[in-house]
Amino acid sequence: MTLLASAANEPEPFHPPSLADFFPQVFLFAEPTIPWFEDDSPIFGINRIMLVRFIAAIALILIFVLGTRKMRLIPTRGQSLIEMGLGFVRDGIAYDLLGEKDGKRFLPLLTTIFFMVLAMNLTGVIPFLNIAGTSVIGVPLVLAIVSYLAFIYAGVKKHPGAFFRNSLAPAGVPWFLYIIVTPLEFISTFLLRPITLTLRLMMNLLVGHLMLVLFFAATHFFLFSLGGGFIALGAGTLVFGFAFTVFELLVCVLQAYVFAILTAVYIQLALAEEH
Amino acid sequence: MDNATTILAEINGNIGTVGYGLAAIGPAIGVGIVVGKTIEGVARQPELQGRLTVLMFIGIAFTEALAFIGIATFFFMV
Amino acid sequence: MLTTALRMAEEGEQPNPLLPAFYDILWSSVIFVVLLLIFWKVVLPRVQALLDERAAAIEGGIKKAEEAQAEAAAALESYNTQLAEARAEASSIKEKARADAAKIEADLKARATEDAERITAQAQQRIEQERQAAFSSLKSEVGTLALDLSEKVVGESMDDSRSAAIVDRFLADLEREGVSR
Numbered sequence: 001m002t003l004l005a006s007a008a009n010e011p012e013p014f015h016p017p018s019l020a021d022f023f024p025q026v027f028l029f030a031e032p033t034i035p036w037f038e039d040d041s042p043i044f045g046i047n048r049i050m051l052v053r054f055i056a057a058i059a060l061i062l063i064f065v066l067g068t069r070k071m072r073l074i075p076t077r078g079q080s081l082i083e084m085g086l087g088f089v090r091d092g093i094a095y096d097l098l099g100e101k102d103g104k105r106f107l108p109l110l111t112t113i114f115f116m117v118l119a120m121n122l123t124g125v126i127p128f129l130n131i132a133g134t135s136v137i138g139v140p141l142v143l144a145i146v147s148y149l150a151f152i153y154a155g156v157k158k159h160p161g162a163f164f165r166n167s168l169a170p171a172g173v174p175w176f177l178y179i180i181v182t183p184l185e186f187i188s189t190f191l192l193r194p195i196t197l198t199l200r201l202m203m204n205l206l207v208g209h210l211m212l213v214l215f216f217a218a219t220h221f222f223l224f225s226l227g228g229g230f231i232a233l234g235a236g237t238l239v240f241g242f243a244f245t246v247f248e249l250l251v252c253v254l255q256a257y258v259f260a261i262l263t264a265v266y267i268q269l270a271l272a273e274e275h
Numbered sequence: 276m277d278n279a280t281t282i283l284a285e286i287n288g289n290i291g292t293v294g295y296g297l298a299a300i301g302p303a304i305g306v307g308i309v310v311g312k313t314i315e316g317v318a319r320q321p322e323l324q325g326r327l328t329v330l331m332f333i334g335i336a337f338t339e340a341l342a343f344i345g346i347a348t349f350f351f352m353v
Numbered sequence: 354m355l356t357t358a359l360r361m362a363e364e365g366e367q368p369n370p371l372l373p374a375f376y377d378i379l380w381s382s383v384i385f386v387v388l389l390l391i392f393w394k395v396v397l398p399r400v401q402a403l404l405d406e407r408a409a410a411i412e413g414g415i416k417k418a419e420e421a422q423a424e425a426a427a428a429l430e431s432y433n434t435q436l437a438e439a440r441a442e443a444s445s446i447k448e449k450a451r452a453d454a455a456k457i458e459a460d461l462k463a464r465a466t467e468d469a470e471r472i473t474a475q476a477q478q479r480i481e482q483e484r485q486a487a488f489s490s491l492k493s494e495v496g497t498l499a500l501d502l503s504e505k506v507v508g509e510s511m512d513d514s515r516s517a518a519i520v521d522r523f524l525a526d527l528e529r530e531g532v533s534r
Contacts, residue, residue, distance in 0.1 A: 019368055019370055020368060022368070022370055023368040023374075026376070029376075034375060041374050041375040041376065042375070042376055043375060043376060043379070044376060044379070045374070045375075045376035046376070046380070049377075050376065050377075050380050053380065053381070053384055054380075054384070057384045057387065057388060060388060061387075061388070061391055064391065064392070064395075064396045065391065065395060065396065068395075068396050068399040068400060068403075069399075071399055071400070071402075071403040073403070073406060073407055073410055083400065083403075086396070086397070086400050092329075096329065097329075107397060108389060108392050108393035108397055109389065111392045111396075111397060112385065112388050112389045112392045112393075115388070115392070116384070116385060116388050136370070136373075136377055137370060137371060137372070137373045137377065138373050138374070138377030138378050138380065138381035139381045139384075139385075141373055141378065141381070142378060142381040142382050142385055143381075143385065146385065192340075195344075196337075196340035196343070196344070199340070199343040199344060199346075199347050200336065200339065200340055200343050202370070203343040203346045203347060204343070206370060207346065254332070257332065258332055258333075258335075258336045261329065261332060261333060261336075262333065262336055265333055347371060350369050350370060350371045351369075351371055
């Protein structure tokens, strides 16, 4: 890539994707800052990614609030689509893993997580938005913390006092093994779960964005900066970029599903811990 | 060959990339095994497909996490 | 990743994607809370209400169908009982008619027998009476004739008392002879 970039001293050099894409200029509310935190980080700063997130959230609110306003017994086409989405989370994730009673308790949480992640993932492939709201660590981190608090809450509520003992020192293990098992359990349950939730979502979308940018930037570079025989190569990267867009769509839905279902699994494990 | 240290090929970049490539092998095999076993299971008992698919995605999610930790190490180790 | 790393190295500034900016966390939390509240308080209750309504409608439909079925069953039952009643009535009427017929027949037979007996009795009585009448008239005539005859034969008259005695004796002889004969 460096080779290409340095070789192209013609009109436009190659623009490789960069992590700076995920940290655009704060253009609104840059003023009130926290002097002692991260080099004067603005408190209410809004940059392009925040804007994309707001658009996704507003779209979500409009779709669901307007779509469920006049619900009919015999659904219209749009209503059955909304019902299908909500029914997928309800039956496929909440009731399937948690059962009807507990599923109902955690349904608002799981529904919110699923649709929030889905909407913010999809902004990554929507033209002109072109960046996933979940590809910056804020949303994945907040949602992972919510999921973390949810399963700890579920466990403590179900087995008051015994939850931490149960999850750190599982029964049926010889006492001397606790020296190894307890730290492992602590790391896997209380450290790795939120970290993997955050990283999985964020890295999937971040890498997806980098790949898409790579393909389309390369296409642009081949077609308009190099031209000639490179046009064929540009066509190839364009096809790849298109295929990758489709793949990204799949990843968007899959990651939303995985995030919601893992939250449900963690809650289920916390509820079921019966040692 | 007058100069013994002629550079025949040059690679520049970060060795961390290679590290990530190595780190991705394990999860790749793991995901392959998970999906393959799920397909076997579905072939044996097609009526369990829904249940197995859910388990497959959970399994993939756990296995795949390692690859993403691998990517992330670049940012906090370098 | 390679290019990114290179660019970072070249430019010297490294935004670390793992370190969240404060506003990032803030706005993410705000969006999450707003969405959670909307799903929790607005969307899901509406959908739940709709599902309940739909379940009620389906249940109502089932109940209505059950009611209709029960009604139909009741109607069938009542028809059946009515039919059975009618049948029983018909058979009882038939039975009664048969009994009546038998009674009438018996009555008629009895009356006929009675009539026949009475007629027979009357006839016998009359025959007896005729016989008696014939017998007594014959008796007196035969006596007179015999007396006339014997008067003529004997040529002497006899008083009535004696003649009567003679006639009686004669007749008794006759009868005795008739009996012995």
